Amino acid sequence: MPRPSRFSPDDAAAALRDLPLWSGGVEGIERTLQLPTFRAAVEAVSAIADVAELLDHHPDMDLRWTSVRVAVVTHSAGGLTELDLELARRVDTLFPG
Template sequence: MAEILNDQQADEAVTKLSGWTRDGVAIERTAKLPSFPAAIAAVDKVAELAEAADHHPDIDIRWRTVTFRLSTHSAGGLTKKDFALASQIDEVLGGM
C-alpha cells in the first residue's frame, strides 16, 4: 500500500503543481476548457492515464468546466500517486 504523506509533505507537494489546492485528504483542480468537446477530450486523456496508473480521480464535468479531485482512497489519504497523476493532468490541460 502507498504511504500517506504527512501534512507538511502534502502542503509542499501541492505548491509544485499548477492550479491545485489541498482540501484535507484530497487535492483538487478546476479547469475551464474552450468548449464542451474539449472538456470531454481532456477527460478522455486523463482517463487513459489514470487507467494506466491504476489510480482513478473523481471527475466532475459541467459544460466546459472540469474539476479533478485526487486522493488515494485505498490508503486513506494523499500519497505520491496523487501528485504524480496531478502532474500528468497538468500536462494534459496545458496541451488543450
C-alpha cells in the same frame, strides 16, 4: 503491490507548492480545468481517463459544460500519496493551465 503511504500535512503542503494549479491537503487535492467548449471538456475527461488507466489510479471527475473538476485521493491510504501527485503532474502536462 505495497500500499502507498499517506502524506503528512507538511509533506502535502510542500507537494502543493510544486503543483500551483491544485488545491487541497492531506485529504486529497483537486483542480478545475476550464475548456473552450463542451466537446473539449469531454475530450479532456477522456484524456485524463487514459492516463488514469495507465497509472491504475482513478480520479473523481465532474464535467459541467466547459469545466472539469478533477479530484484525487488514495482511498486505500486514507489521504494524499505519491500516486495522487503523479496523476496531478500528468494532468498538468496535458493541460498546463
